[in-house]
Amino acid sequence: MVTMRDVAERAGVSIATVSFLLNDTKPVTATTRARIEAAMAELGYRRNVVARALASRRTHIIAMAYPALDHKFGFSAAEFFTSAADAARKQDYHLVLWPVGNDGTELKELVGQGLVDGVVLMEVQLDDPRVTVLQETSTPFALIGRTSSLEGLAHVDIDFDRTVEDAVGHLYELGHRRIVLISGNLTDPVFSTYGPYVRSESAYRRVAAEYGLEIVVMESSGSTQSGQEAMAQLVEAHPDTTAVLIVNEFAALGAVAGLNRLGYKVPEDISVLPLLMAPEMAALTNPQLTIMRTPGPELGQLGTESLIRQVEGADPLPPQLVPAKLYPGATVAGPRAPRSKAGAGRRAARKARS
Amino acid sequence: MVTMRDVAERAGVSIATVSFLLNDTKPVTATTRARIEAAMAELGYRRNVVARALASRRTHIIAMAYPALDHKFGFSAAEFFTSAADAARKQDYHLVLWPVGNDGTELKELVGQGLVDGVVLMEVQLDDPRVTVLQETSTPFALIGRTSSLEGLAHVDIDFDRTVEDAVGHLYELGHRRIVLISGNLTDPVFSTYGPYVRSESAYRRVAAEYGLEIVVMESSGSTQSGQEAMAQLVEAHPDTTAVLIVNEFAALGAVAGLNRLGYKVPEDISVLPLLMAPEMAALTNPQLTIMRTPGPELGQLGTESLIRQVEGADPLPPQLVPAKLYPGATVAGPRAPRSKAGAGRRAARKARS
């Protein structure tokens, strides 16, 4: 292994000077710079990040804590990770993925080892024990998501209000008046304080009321299967529904499949608009889903930048909320027969057949 | 931060003794052990992995190099990563995911920094420049996949021969005699040396010949879209096909969707059997796909264990090939009218309509 000492000797300078040049921490004259750079090139020198970490008390590694047991690591998660990794690399940091539990014990164990300078928390719950762990250990962190009390916590999150406003507004303009929300199971302890479900639902209730729409919220868990089951219940309980908003991306896939199997055409009979989905996932079906596109790339980057600022002693970025934006596909259209009874009659007939 | 020195002082021993106990590198009497453990508990000591790494020349971090630009990071990749991470953790290692290019330059840069003890290579190509980089830098590594020349390289891989044998055998027993393989695009430079396509195809050619079946190989790229397009071509060029084997998991999803849109029922008209898919992906469709289940959990674990053995100076595990196993779903059944012309006639009629 070629060390800084080797470079210094070859260039005829001290190792301190090499370090100053490498880190740009003190000015170096052009001639010594040239000598050092030549020496580095000739020797193929690469700085040892472990030694640097020990001496500087900064590993330049940050962790993304992802509760993989409670949340599938799908395309959306991959987007968050990838954009965060890119943002980190641009600032000379490594990002590592930590699949740790929701309760904070594993996180505490890992953080105590001194491997990382800070943590980006994914899938934040309204009351998240991991936040306490990070505060107690004085570990810099940034939330992608929000706890209920946010006093001074660095965070970025989806703007659920605008996302739902835009989604409902789009459907309304197309003529839809029967718009149902499929949210999560809020009696499940893991998800009763899960921001996306809670915030989507409250935004939907507010927005639907503003539009004078009937408010119908149904639930599903985060599986394809449960999305399909939700549709079976929906067409039974609310046969006049013309559009479905759905929070969970796996359930959304199941919803489309389920409607098809029940004999409903998407979007002719019912439009389906997932509120949070990655384009790669939307492309798995054919025709491709119309979605509100999760702002994963933006949030991954912002969260990481906010964290790195803190690690380096600066103030975190101000909190930012980014809405999911409409990403057109082929699962949303105007209702077949807006505000008439014809559609409902036709669907009822089909149902009787099946 | 509480250091080993703090623990040593409190326990009334030297830091060397604490280290011996912690690493189990030298015997320690029961009484000193008790004193040290008490001190560690009281102080909440946690060993600093960075200092340990610098002193021992072993970071206990291994990287999984995944060429994210050329290969989507889907459910199969997530399975490999998760199982590798678990295997690493069990042996006191961290696994980090490195999304690096296929050409080795990024890998060389990263490896030179001394962050990792070794590398697990994913999506290995038959002629892989990353292998050269790792050899030149004397970095321990294990392949998940195979290069063409394997002289002494630690590797684990899918057993394509047995996978295809089992898949074709299963279909044959159900009565299928027209079994087509959808492989990859071998004229694409990235995939012309991609093991799964190359080896699946050659296994298929051998096995189909053994069964006396007509050999039909078509290609698709790794997208849902292309899987759908392949089906359009298939029913045009080979209307008597009763079963489809398909290598790429995204294309497989598209194949089912495409057949449905073309008016073919799966599995009644055509059975679809992906050769390499993760169950989570198979569960995205409804009904769930019948698949040959990628042995991701087994290979992730074996590859990691093989690597860690080398890192610790032992011989790597002997190469192992693991077949994908049949994982039942609802997209494979017997052909509608085996060996008669009735099925083909009916399909031709449907085709004329569309």
Place this chain on the structure above:
DNA sequence: CTGAAAGCGCTTACAG
């Protein structure tokens, strides 16, 4: 602008 030296928190021969 450059250098000598202490120190980051451990591991590991070496000695006893």
Place this chain on the structure above:
DNA sequence: CTGAAAGCGCTTACAG
């Protein structure tokens, strides 16, 4: 079984 001490490859006041 335990300890004193060197050393891992850097960074960083401090001095000049």
